[in-house]
Amino acid sequence: MKIIVIGGVAAGTSTAAKAQRELPKAEITIFEQDSDISYSGCGLPYYISDLIEKREDVIVYTPERFEARKGPRVEAQHTVKKIIPDKKQVIVKNVLQNTEKKITYDKLVIATGAKPIVPRLAGVDLDNIFTLRNVNSADRIKEFITANKPQKAVIIGGGYIGLEMAESLLEYELDITVVEMADQLLTNFDRDMAEIIEENLTSKGIKIITNDGASEFKGEQKVNTVVTQSGQEIETDFVLLAIGVEPNVKLAKDANIELGSTGAIKVNKQMETSISDIYAAGDCVENNHLITNNPVWIPLGSTANKQGRVAGNSLAEVEDSFDGILGTAITKICNLAVARTGLTAREAKKEGYQIVTSTIKAGNHAGYYPGYKKINIKLIVDEITGKILGAQIIGETGVDKRIDVLATAIYNEMKADELIDLDLAYAPPFSVPKDGIMIAGLIANKKRE
Amino acid sequence: MKIIVIGGVAAGTSTAAKAQRELPKAEITIFEQDSDISYSGCGLPYYISDLIEKREDVIVYTPERFEARKGPRVEAQHTVKKIIPDKKQVIVKNVLQNTEKKITYDKLVIATGAKPIVPRLAGVDLDNIFTLRNVNSADRIKEFITANKPQKAVIIGGGYIGLEMAESLLEYELDITVVEMADQLLTNFDRDMAEIIEENLTSKGIKIITNDGASEFKGEQKVNTVVTQSGQEIETDFVLLAIGVEPNVKLAKDANIELGSTGAIKVNKQMETSISDIYAAGDCVENNHLITNNPVWIPLGSTANKQGRVAGNSLAEVEDSFDGILGTAITKICNLAVARTGLTAREAKKEGYQIVTSTIKAGNHAGYYPGYKKINIKLIVDEITGKILGAQIIGETGVDKRIDVLATAIYNEMKADELIDLDLAYAPPFSVPKDGIMIAGLIANKKRE
Numbered sequence: 001m002k003i004i005v006i007g008g009v010a011a012g013t014s015t016a017a018k019a020q021r022e023l024p025k026a027e028i029t030i031f032e033q034d035s036d037i038s039y040s041g042c043g044l045p046y047y048i049s050d051l052i053e054k055r056e057d058v059i060v061y062t063p064e065r066f067e068a069r070k071g072p073r074v075e076a077q078h079t080v081k082k083i084i085p086d087k088k089q090v091i092v093k094n095v096l097q098n099t100e101k102k103i104t105y106d107k108l109v110i111a112t113g114a115k116p117i118v119p120r121l122a123g124v125d126l127d128n129i130f131t132l133r134n135v136n137s138a139d140r141i142k143e144f145i146t147a148n149k150p151q152k153a154v155i156i157g158g159g160y161i162g163l164e165m166a167e168s169l170l171e172y173e174l175d176i177t178v179v180e181m182a183d184q185l186l187t188n189f190d191r192d193m194a195e196i197i198e199e200n201l202t203s204k205g206i207k208i209i210t211n212d213g214a215s216e217f218k219g220e221q222k223v224n225t226v227v228t229q230s231g232q233e234i235e236t237d238f239v240l241l242a243i244g245v246e247p248n249v250k251l252a253k254d255a256n257i258e259l260g261s262t263g264a265i266k267v268n269k270q271m272e273t274s275i276s277d278i279y280a281a282g283d284c285v286e287n288n289h290l291i292t293n294n295p296v297w298i299p300l301g302s303t304a305n306k307q308g309r310v311a312g313n314s315l316a317e318v319e320d321s322f323d324g325i326l327g328t329a330i331t332k333i334c335n336l337a338v339a340r341t342g343l344t345a346r347e348a349k350k351e352g353y354q355i356v357t358s359t360i361k362a363g364n365h366a367g368y369y370p371g372y373k374k375i376n377i378k379l380i381v382d383e384i385t386g387k388i389l390g391a392q393i394i395g396e397t398g399v400d401k402r403i404d405v406l407a408t409a410i411y412n413e414m415k416a417d418e419l420i421d422l423d424l425a426y427a428p429p430f431s432v433p434k435d436g437i438m439i440a441g442l443i444a445n446k447k448r449e
Numbered sequence: 450m451k452i453i454v455i456g457g458v459a460a461g462t463s464t465a466a467k468a469q470r471e472l473p474k475a476e477i478t479i480f481e482q483d484s485d486i487s488y489s490g491c492g493l494p495y496y497i498s499d500l501i502e503k504r505e506d507v508i509v510y511t512p513e514r515f516e517a518r519k520g521p522r523v524e525a526q527h528t529v530k531k532i533i534p535d536k537k538q539v540i541v542k543n544v545l546q547n548t549e550k551k552i553t554y555d556k557l558v559i560a561t562g563a564k565p566i567v568p569r570l571a572g573v574d575l576d577n578i579f580t581l582r583n584v585n586s587a588d589r590i591k592e593f594i595t596a597n598k599p600q601k602a603v604i605i606g607g608g609y610i611g612l613e614m615a616e617s618l619l620e621y622e623l624d625i626t627v628v629e630m631a632d633q634l635l636t637n638f639d640r641d642m643a644e645i646i647e648e649n650l651t652s653k654g655i656k657i658i659t660n661d662g663a664s665e666f667k668g669e670q671k672v673n674t675v676v677t678q679s680g681q682e683i684e685t686d687f688v689l690l691a692i693g694v695e696p697n698v699k700l701a702k703d704a705n706i707e708l709g710s711t712g713a714i715k716v717n718k719q720m721e722t723s724i725s726d727i728y729a730a731g732d733c734v735e736n737n738h739l740i741t742n743n744p745v746w747i748p749l750g751s752t753a754n755k756q757g758r759v760a761g762n763s764l765a766e767v768e769d770s771f772d773g774i775l776g777t778a779i780t781k782i783c784n785l786a787v788a789r790t791g792l793t794a795r796e797a798k799k800e801g802y803q804i805v806t807s808t809i810k811a812g813n814h815a816g817y818y819p820g821y822k823k824i825n826i827k828l829i830v831d832e833i834t835g836k837i838l839g840a841q842i843i844g845e846t847g848v849d850k851r852i853d854v855l856a857t858a859i860y861n862e863m864k865a866d867e868l869i870d871l872d873l874a875y876a877p878p879f880s881v882p883k884d885g886i887m888i889a890g891l892i893a894n895k896k897r898e
Contacts, residue, residue, distance in 0.1 A: 010882065043815060300875065302883070330874035337879065369495065404853075405854055407872050408861070420755060422856060423776070426750055426778075428495060
């Protein structure tokens with residue numbers, strides 16, 4: 001059996017590795033347009049800040065090591081130009097040699113990921129305007145900073161990547177401005193929670209502009225000014241564009257593979273697309289939201305990895321399924337961990353839920369034990385059923401634990417007042433006898449009465 | 450309504466505070482034989498090691514502050530000598546004044562806790578043989594160490610308290626020997642996991658003797674030698690007895706309140722004892738195990754707190770219930786967090802389960818991110834149903850998170866192969882895309898086939 005995988009980052013390599021383990025004799029080839037495969041996109045901001053010093057540390061496998069350890073062939077710097085489902089062929093371009101050939105497959109996997117949205121603004125092609133997409137793009141930013149010792153940076157976009165990069169650039173003692181079109185940072189958080197982040201970034205000296213977007217980049221060859229929609233002119237030595245990402249679906253669309261309402265590729269629980277023997281996984285597909293059962297597009301590395309496993313099993317006809325996601329995510333922004341799971345209050349209302357919420361500050365562990373910190377917990381609860389719909393947690397420590405417990409609780413459709421019944425681990429260095437999530441559950445439940 | 454609460458630590462104060470909140474007009478009195486109430490027993494080893502410097506820091510409320518903040522009256526240094534259910538009276542001794550009086554109650558709560566078992570061995574009454582029970586007993590140990598600058602310590606018992614105290618005494622650069630009767634430390638862990646702790650303690654210079662108990666203490670007035678059952682003589686400057694604890698049930702037993710098969714007080718889900726209008730909560734009661742539905746006695750501060758809340762609600766006739774426990778526990782032993790939930794392999798077999806287990810080492814977070822550590826995860830799974838029965842985790846960091854997720858999973862009767870379906874939070878500083886608990890779940894499930 002010949003299997004072709006288009007894309008060699010999280011989903012592509014997971015799929016190929018799993019399929020090869022189940023089908024030792026299959027000929028599996030990964031085509032990746034980039035020179036690197038199997039890197040951690042989520043690690044790139046830390047590579048830029050030099051917290052992770054070595055380039056090779058954000059790369060899990062080089063093509064050679066992946067081939068040796070996992071089996072599939074890896075063709076890096078090969079771009080798939082077209083999928084021809086009728087003939088079960090792909091047209092592949094060898095970027096270095098500038099040659100094209102047609103290759104036949106028995107089964108095909110689309111793992112083309114997502115890419116940064118680049119706004120079509122005047123001056124967007126000037127030098128020193130960067131996006132962060134892969135290791136090479138991180139290299140370009142890092143090399144620019146090292147060579148030019150810039151003083152000022154403007155980040156367009158206040159989402160995860162924009163804010164992680166703001167943290168990263170703080171390490172270089174830059175004068176940083178973040179410009180966000182919405183009326184708050186981190187629009188996938190409720191505004192009251194996002195304000196905690198905004199205050200924290202402001203206290204670190206980062207300038208935040210909300211309700212305003214970039215309208216033009218000025219400069220001669222190199223950017224030197226960002227003009228905003230409200231007419232502000234911000235001098236800068238470079239710009240990072242981080243207004244968002246979009247699924248890479250051109251190949252799929254051109255092959256008449258069905259896209260979903262989110263614009264990403266539609267797949268079933270076995271990661272099959274609308275065309276037989278063509279699978280898709282990772283940031284290019286949409287997912288079922290486990291609470292609403294509606295399709296959502298929330299591209300994340302953990303989802304890509306797990307979907308790769310399911311796609312690999314499906315290729316080998318091993319029973320497996322990817323049932324959906326809860327939109328759980330976490331990031332570190334300076335000293336704060338910022339996490340969410342399920343629906344925000346805004347999302348829940350938009351989905352038609354009648355909700356109650358509780359927002360509390362609670363200790364990470366016993367108050368008398370060194371390292372005590374207060375963390376902010378917001379719980380969103382269905383007023384009718386009492387079920388937990390979502391949570392957002394922000395704090396210096398103990399955030400990841402609590403969001404994971406709540407993600408597990410939501411997965412199991414627990415009610416807010418059931419959290420107190422959980423037998424969580426207590427000892428002074430780790431927690432308090434009645435955890436904040438339990439208190440938040442009781443308070444939210446009380447509001448239902 | 451007159452409510453009397455016997456015992457003023459975790460369960461007693463929680464009960465009284467909750468009842469007062471629900472019944473603002475009730476006359477609630479706590480009788481506590483000790484001079485302190487509302488202290489953190491779990492914090493005492495850290496107080497002794499001076500990690501927590503101030504005595505008042507391990508005390509949540511003084512009697513005065515509790516009265517002012519929560520409402521109930523607190524009578525410290527008052528020992529309840531007898532309960533007379535027929536007359537709804539208790540006989541209380543004022544320890545300082547050496548007077549006794551009878552007091553009438555409408556409802557009574559027994560929160561008498563647990564106490565260290567002191568073996569009846571020759572020489573056990575010699576000076577410098579200590580137990581750790583309350584703040585005063587911690588003071589005695591701390592004062593002894595400060596005044597006498599001992600060189601050597603012997604700890605009898607290798608359970609939580611014994612090992613937490615071993616860590617604590619390491620701070621004083623003492624020559625420490627731990628003597629444990631069983632063939633392993635921490636008998637509520639499986640032996641393979643306990644060995645990790647044993648190796649770690651040995652590497653810190655602590656001597657571990659297993660399969661041997663104390664048989665005699667020698668010395669003139671002060672202890673200077675521990676003689677073991679195998680005949681070893683260990684020279685020492687002081688001894689800590691930590692062979693275990695037992696429930697304080699004398700009062701209950703004398704009042705003909707039903708005890709359970711574990712020897713602790715039997716209560717229903719509303720924390721009612723067998724005699725009407727008498728409730729019990731905390732370390733003196735036995736609990737329903739949520740997996741086996743058998744009674745167990747696992748005294749822990751978190752359980753006591755939660756039971757206090759339920760008892761308080763029951764006193765006020767507010768609907769609430771305490772359904773049971775999973776035996777979740779965590780402790781810090783030197784640099785290692787050591788945690789468990791559900792059943793160990795040994796316990797599961799004893800309960801008649803046919804089990805499979807998986808034991809793996811997994812990363813706490815992304816390998817390239819600073820602070821990477823491997824943690825040890827053992828999962829115990831029901832071979833027939835695939836349900837997770839228990840887990841044990843040991844490591845330097847990320848242990849509390851994973852044990853709490855697994856405690857939540859077990860509470861919801863999740864199967865091992867469902868863990869991979871959880872949408873846990875991933876980012877390099879916090880986790881890996883496919884968490885170790887997911888891998889452990891898949892491996893254990895595979896063994897069922």
